[in-house]
Amino acid sequence: MGELLRNSASFSIISNGFGCRYQSFSQGRGRNSVCCRCFCGCFYGGSAVKTNRRHVARCRLNMVLMPVHQCLWFGHLKMSSQKNLHVESTRIDNNVCVPEMVASIESEIVCEDDGEDGLVQNGKGEEFELDSLGQNLPPWGHIVIDQSMEFESRSAGQPSTSSDGKDTLHDSKVHFLEERNEEELSRRILILSRSNKVRSALELCKSMKLSGLQPNAHACNSLLSCLLRNGQLDDALRTFEFMKTSEIITGHTYSLILKAIADTQGCEAALDMFAELEGESEQKKGFDVIFYNTAISICGRLNNWVETKRLWRRLREDGHIGTQVTYSLLVSIFVRCNQNELALDAYHDMIQNGLEPKDDTMHAIIGACTKEEKWDMALSIFQKMLNDGLKPNPVACNALINSLGKAGEVKLAFKIYDIMQHLGHTPDAFTWKSLLGALYRANQHGDALHLFERIREQSSALNEHLYNTALMSCQKLGSWDRALQLLWQMEASGLSVSTASYNLVIAACETARKPKVALQVYDHMMDQKCIPDTFTHLSLIRSCIWGSLWPEVEEILDRVSPNVSLYNAAIHGMCLRGKIDTAKKLYMRMQKSGLKPDGKTRALMLQNLKKDKLKVKRLSYHGRR
Structure with a gap:
């Protein structure tokens, strides 16, 4: 019976027509002892009591611990028709599993008449015969209390509460278990937990523990999951x-509690708990690959690739082989943290272990390969997906097209583009950018302009970058008129035209030796409140020099702040065009401004100065003759 008594536990005793309800508030944790702070009982009369009258006897039984070798006596209560309550004692041998205790009873009688007002008598009239009760109880001897017992530190006024605020300690009960089969009781806990009957499952588990029985791991894991579902983290x-x-404990147990800590207290707290469990060598026996997967997933929430790498190494050192989930997590975390080499290592390890990657893993690996410029590996994975009946997503297609374009594999890039359309994916701005970029790098500038026209007719995904790629092709071809058309189209479409776009148009005019057109574009640029940069002025100066527009060159230099690049470009052009005197003036002006010419500028000026000295000597020699 001592195994049945526990914190906030209650039970009922029925004997000879009288019922006794018991409720305790605390208990010791010892195996063969229990301390009942108070015993509140209500004894109800049976058929011996008159039918028109009900007598309720309330008593308080205080119990304390006694040595185990003694026996226990309970008082047996009887009530006569004269309303006197007598107590007869009954012996219970110590072969019953009941801890030893001493009891005293305090009484309170409540008499109610069905036809009259209720009358409450405290210690008057009809009372227990306490003296006779005390005489009938056996002598207890000296009370012995084991100080080594482990008692609950909480009192009845401070019950434990679950994380959702429910008073589970005060409300929970323990039961007398007629069934003693641990497997059957574990099965009942499992059914209750799966039915989400938290209190019943918890009470049955407590009753088993107090009865010296132990539920199996499967039942405890189910109970743990049930408690966590209902927010009772403390009980869990x-x-x-x-x-x-x-x-x-099993690996599933660790996974459940670690995930619960991460969800309620944060990922950092969960990783701290993992480190603490990892430090307990006896607990590491329960670590399995699922538990490691849970810890790796928590690291992924924090994008902590360093700890992820350590857990991966620890998993292999413990002799575990990663699952498909393990490697999917590793690849995803490493790619997200730009650790592409580690992602590729995890993928190779996965293949060596005979695991088949899923489509999301292969998508991530294709992205990692393209970032590492391993387009051949990305292409083989792409082909494997097609052979396995998988459908690569648009992101993987775009990444592969872009990688092939950068590698100069234009035909393969357009082949992937055709497959992308066959799969039902709609090309976006990144697709067109990759294809235009591939044609531009392959010096197929005319094809790039034709593709741009197709894009402009078929798609609304045009943006400034696509226009600029087409303008670069115009610059290479010297197609200044086509560049002007694209510029007007940009402005008419409502796109914001940047300085870079105007620079490309001016550069196309420079290539076509159209300096006056370039100056007109420059003036239009200023009217649009677009601020020119150094590249704008360099292109204009070169255009004006090749067009022999010397006043315009000096005007540009006067308009902008002193810039060594502009002066160097102007002096180079003037020297090459035979404007030595003007170049000398610019050189002197450059030195006065504190600008240092580059080596080429100094070489050109020294060369021309020597020529001037030779001319002076020759003139003076002829003058003397």
Whole structure:
């Protein structure tokens, strides 16, 4: 019976027509002892009592611990028709599993008449015969209390509460278990937990523990999951500690509690708990690959690739082989953290272990390969997806097209583009950018302009970058008129035209030796409140020099702040065009401004100065003659 008594537990005793309800508020944790703070009982009369009258006897039984070798006496209560309550004692041998205790009874009689007002008498009239009760009880001898017992530190006024605020300690009960088969009781806990009957499952588990029975790991894991579903983290942690102490803990148990800590207290707290469990060598026996997967997933939430790498190494050192989930997590985290080499290592390890990657893993690996410029590996994975009946997503297609374009594999890039359309994916701006870029790098500038026209007719995904790629092709071809058309189209479409776009148009005019057109574009640029940069002025100066527009060159230099690049370009052009005197003036002006010419400028000026000295000497020699 001592195994049945526990914190906030209650039970009922029926004997000879009288009922006694028991409720305790605390108990010791010892195996063969229990301390009942108070015993509140209500005894109800049976058929011996008159039918028109009901007598309720309330008593308080205080119990304390006694040595185990003694026996226990309970008072047996009887009530006569004269309303006197007598107590007869009954012996219970010590072969029953009942801890030893001493009891005293305080009484309170409540008499109610069905036809009259209720009358409450405290210690008057009809009372227990306490003296006779005390005489009938056996002598207890000296009371012995084991100080080594482990008692609950909480009192009845401070019950434990779950994380959702429910008073589970005060409300929970324990039951007398007629069934003693641990497997059957574990099956009942499992059914209750799956039915989400939290209190019933928890009470049955407590009753088993107090009865010296132990539920199996499957039942405890189900109970733990049920408690976490209902937000009772405190009870779940107590169950977790019980499972550790009883050595019935599994990797699934660790996974459940670690995920719960991460969801309620944060990922950092969960990783701290993992480190603490990892430091307990006896607990590492329960670590399995699922538990490692849970810890790796928590690292992924924090994008902590360093800890992820350590866990991956620890998993292999412990002799575990990663699952498909393990490698999917590793690849995803490493790619997200731009650790592409580690992602490729995880993928190779996955293939060596005979695991088949899923489509999301292969998509991530294709992205990692393209970033590492391993387009051949990305292409083989792409082909494997097609052979396996998988459908690569648009992101993987775009990444592969872009990688092939950068590698100069234009035909393969357009082949992937055709497959992308066959799969039902709609090309976007990144697709067109990759294809135009591939044609531009392959010096197929005319094809790039034809493709741009197709894009402009078929798609509304045009943006400034696509226009600029087409303008670069115009610059290479010297197609200044086509560049002007594209510029007007940009402005008419409402796109914001940047300085870079105007620079490309001016550069196309420079290539076509159209300096006056370039100056007109420059003036239009200023009217649009677009601020020119150094590249704008360099292109204009070169255009004006090749067009022999010397006043315009000096005007540009006067308009902008002193810039060594502009002066160097102007002096180079003037020297090459035979404008040595003007170049000398610019050189002197450059030195006065504190600008240092480059080596080419100094070489050109020294060369022309020597020529001037030779001319002076010759003139003076002829003058003397």
